[in-house]
Amino acid sequence: MTSAHEHHTKTANAESLHTLDHTRTDGLRVSSVRPLISPALLQEKWPASEAVQSVVERSRNAISDVLHGRDDRLVVVVGPCSIHDHAEAIAYANLLRPEMERHARDLIVVMRVYFEKPRTTVGWKGYINDPRLDGSFAINEGVERARELLLDIIGRELPVAVEYLDLISPQFISDLVSWGAIGARTTESQSHRQLASGLSCPVGFKNGTDGGVKVAADAIVAAQAPHAFLGLTKMGQSAIFETRGNHDTHIILRGGKVPNYSRADVDAACAELKKSGLTEQVMIDFSHANSSKQHLKQIEVGADVAGQIAAGDARIMGVMIESHLNEGRQDIVPGQKLKPGVSVTDACISFAQTVPLLTQLAQAVQARRKARG
Numbered sequence: 001m002t003s004a005h006e007h008h009t010k011t012a013n014a015e016s017l018h019t020l021d022h023t024r025t026d027g028l029r030v031s032s033v034r035p036l037i038s039p040a041l042l043q044e045k046w047p048a049s050e051a052v053q054s055v056v057e058r059s060r061n062a063i064s065d066v067l068h069g070r071d072d073r074l075v076v077v078v079g080p081c082s083i084h085d086h087a088e089a090i091a092y093a094n095l096l097r098p099e100m101e102r103h104a105r106d107l108i109v110v111m112r113v114y115f116e117k118p119r120t121t122v123g124w125k126g127y128i129n130d131p132r133l134d135g136s137f138a139i140n141e142g143v144e145r146a147r148e149l150l151l152d153i154i155g156r157e158l159p160v161a162v163e164y165l166d167l168i169s170p171q172f173i174s175d176l177v178s179w180g181a182i183g184a185r186t187t188e189s190q191s192h193r194q195l196a197s198g199l200s201c202p203v204g205f206k207n208g209t210d211g212g213v214k215v216a217a218d219a220i221v222a223a224q225a226p227h228a229f230l231g232l233t234k235m236g237q238s239a240i241f242e243t244r245g246n247h248d249t250h251i252i253l254r255g256g257k258v259p260n261y262s263r264a265d266v267d268a269a270c271a272e273l274k275k276s277g278l279t280e281q282v283m284i285d286f287s288h289a290n291s292s293k294q295h296l297k298q299i300e301v302g303a304d305v306a307g308q309i310a311a312g313d314a315r316i317m318g319v320m321i322e323s324h325l326n327e328g329r330q331d332i333v334p335g336q337k338l339k340p341g342v343s344v345t346d347a348c349i350s351f352a353q354t355v356p357l358l359t360q361l362a363q364a365v366q367a368r369r370k371a372r373g
C-alpha cells in the first residue's frame with residue numbers, strides 16, 4: 001500500500017513535470033523539448049542576395065525546360081552522399097564549378113548538398129540533425145551551418161540539390177534549392193508528396209527500395225495535384241498550407257532488389273509512367289541499388305547510360321552520381337579523426353574519377369543531339 005507521504009511525493013513529482021508538452025497522459029516517451037530558431041530569424045541573419053536568387057531561378061528554369069522538352073541537355077546531380085564538413089564541401093564545389101562551366105552546353109550540373117539522411121534502421125542522420133557528428137543533436141547550429149554552406153556554394157554560381165526528408169527543415173533552406181529529391185523510403189509518404197506539391201523547385205521521386213516504380217508514378221500524380229495540409233510558417237507559427245501542385249516532377253530510377261538502369265528498365269518505367277498519364281522521362285541514379293552500393297560500379301552504370309543517351313534516347317533527362325573528394329567511405333568512430341574528403345555514409349567515387357564520367361555524359365548528349373537531328 002502507498003503511504004500518504006509516498007503518494008504526495010509521487011503526485012508532486014508528476015506535477016512538477018507538467019507542462020503543455022508533458023502531461024499525465026502525453027509526452028510520456030519524450031525525454032526533452034528544446035527551442036528551435038525560427039526560419040525567419042535564420043533567413044534574416046543569412047539572407048539570399050539578388051545574385052544568389054538569380055542562380056537559383058536560372059537553374060530551376062533550366063531544369064524545368066528539360067522536363068518540358070524545351071532544353072535537350074542532361075541534368076546531372078553530382079556530389080557527396082552526405083555533407084559532414086563545410087570546408088570539404090567548398091573544396092568539392094571549387095572543383096566542380098569549372099566542370100559545370102566546361103560542359104554547360106550539354107549538362108546542367110547541380111551539386112548534391114545532402115543534409116538529411118534516411119537510414120534503413122539507425123545511424124547518423126546528417127549535418128542538420130547532428131552537425132558535430134557526436135550525438136549532441138545541435139540542430140540550431142545544424143540549420144544555420146546548412147544555410148551558410150548553401151549560400152557559400154551558390155555564391156560560386158553553382159546550383160544545389162538536396163533531399164527533402166524532414167517536413168519542417170525545408171523552411172530554413174528551400175529558397176536556395178534548385179532541385180530536390182524525395183527518397184526511396186519516403187516516396188510513398190503522403191506528407192512528402194504534399195510537401196513536393198508546394199516546393200518551388202523541380203522534384204525527383206526515387207523508385208521504392210524494392211525497385212517498384214509504380215509508387216513513384218503515384219507520387220508524381222499526387223505531387224502534381226493541389227493539397228491542403230499542416231505546416232509551419234517562416235515565423236514558426238503552425239498553419240494550414242494550400243498548394244498549387246508541382247508539375248516539375250519526375251521519377252529517379254535507383255534500383256531495388258536488382259538494378260534498373262538498362263534500356264529495358266527505362267522502357268518498363270516509361271510504360272508505367274504512360275499508364276499514369278505522365279511524361280515518359282527518367283533520371284537514372286548510378287549509385288544505391290544500381291551500383292549494389294559498390295562505388296566503382298557507378299562508372300560501369302554511367303558508361304551504359306551514356307551509351308543509351310548517345311544512341312538517341314531522349315527519355316533520359318538526368319542522372320545522379322555520388323562523388324566526393326576521395327573515393328570510398330568511412331565510419332564515424334567516437335574519438336577517431338575522420339579521413340579528409342571521404343564519405344561518412346554511402347561510398348562515393350573520387351572527384352578524379354568523376355571528371356571523365358562528366359565528359360562521357362557530355363559527349364553522349366552531343367551524340368544524341370546529332371542522332372535526333
Ligand SMILES: O=C[C@H](O)[C@H](O)COP(=O)(O)O
Binds near residue numbers: 081117120121122345
Ligand atoms: O544514401 C544513403 C543511404 O543509402 C541511405 O541513407 C540508407 O543508408 P543506410 O542503409 O546506411 O542506413
Ligand SMILES: C=C(OP(=O)(O)O)C(=O)O
Binds near residue numbers: 081114118
Ligand atoms: C538516400 C538516398 O537515396 P535512396 O533514397 O535512393 O536510398 C540518396 O540519394 O542519398
